[in-house]
Amino acid sequence: FPVTPEAEDERKTLELVESYLQNFYDLQRDHQPHLRSKGENHLAAKLKKMQEFFGLEVTGKPDPDTLEMMKKPRCGVPDVGNYV
Amino acid sequence: FTTGNPKWKRNQLTYRILNYTPKMTKDDVDQAIQKALSVWANVTPLTFQKVEDKDADIVISFAYRDHQDNSPFDGPNGQLAHAFQPGEGIGGDVHLDEEEEWTKDGRGYNLFIVLAHELGHSLGLSHSNDPGALMYPTYSYTAPSEFLLPQDDIDGIQAIYGQSNTAVQPTGPITPRACDPNLTFDAITTLRGEIIFFKGRYMLRKHPARTETELNFISLFWPKLPSGIQAAYENVERDEVLLFKEDKYWVLRGYDIAPGYPKPIYRLGFPKTVRRVNAAYSDEATGKTYFFVADRYWRYDEKKRSMDHGYPRKIVSDFGKIGRVDAVFIKDGYVYFFHGTTQFQFDPRAKQVVGQMKSISWFNC
Secondary structure, three states: OOOOOHHHHHHHHHHHHHHHHHOOOOOOOOOOOOOOOOHHHHHHHHHHHHHHHHHOOOOOOHHHHHHHOOOEEEEEOOOOEEEE | OOOOOOOOOOOOOEEEEEOOOOOOOOHHHHHHHHHHHHHHOOOOOOOEEOOOOOOOOEEEEEEEOOOOOOOOOOOOOOOOEOOOOOOOOOOOOOOEEEOEEEEEEOOOOHHHHHHHHHHHHHHHOOOOOOOOOOOOEEEEOOOHHHOOHHHHHHHHHHHHHOOOOOOOOOOOOOOOOOOOOOOOOOEEEEOOOEEEEOOOEEEEEEEOOOOOOOOEHHHHOOOOOOOOOOOOEOOOOOEEEEEEEEEOEEEOOOOEOOOOOOHHHHHHHOOOOOOOOOOEEEEEOOEEEEEEEOEEEEEEEOOOOOOOOOEEEHHHHHHHOOOOEEEEEEEEEEEEEEOOOEEEEEEEEEEEEEEEOOHHHHHHH
């Protein structure tokens, strides 16, 4: 079946969130599918860290304010961890 | 600070410009780099010497997509640049994404601002979560001529390299925090139902329907407006906001600065002896606008578009002991005067002060 627009949007949002957290909040890239549920907790934990850093409401969910912040042009150096 | 506290072992550092972007003249790039280096040199004992054709501590280059440092760029916007903490080889180097629209002004991305940020990393700083800091991760434009290194960044870099050798230690702007009880304002106005509080290069935006207060750079909304707005008022009928600084004023029509501004305040009928306006508000009910200058005030008729006769008058004669007015706005029929951290609620019908609050009473602290 063609992907519904909502599902497509959701997939893009998840991609944006994962890539942002991988780039700037040290979210590991290689999640095993069977650890899906663990992966989601892991992602929510990193998302909370990002929301905390930017003084956003710490929801662990990609709410509009969080997505807006993720879309802002920025420096490529991570906000946490080393960059060597 | 960066994990492990990396720093350069000596204060005399070298830098090299590996290549240039075709989007700016070579001179403009050189100037942006020199100005960005001086931002840090001015507040520390660090010195930066340019070298050509040999290795340097800090190598500045424009790079495209995957440029062999395991951190590929992502095309226009998104990631603008990155830099590496102090160390051998790639350590200290700055890479700028060639696909960005690099400029020397407010269009695209200002090379000076981005470089100054990245050089902070080259010297050992990481990101700050102070939204007004240079080392805040997201890009925000400040006119290079108006740029002052924020205190947060000065504190950070001096903790690594110590203070500058100058007799007078430089200080920088501190980011206003809505619930700081010592917060004072430069100017305040309503704008289409919201209240805008001006402070330095910032504006605090309060929407009656939202609990939190939004802090932004003035330049985020109006790049042509200077920082340090001194007075502002909304003419609701004309859907305009007038903003004042020194002897000039700008008009905001809707959300855009009207063309042809700034204009001299003398067009409104001020005598040449007036050099600046401290505060202003416009009463929609009467069509009268009040301008406060030192201990006096003028009244302006918005319909006749000229000053009323018999002015200026002493503030104390008609508004009571509210002292010098830093900022003022009118809302729901009451006038709110700000003097330092004190706010007076004035009833124009009863012609008297009916309440006194803290300056930050609007921020749900």
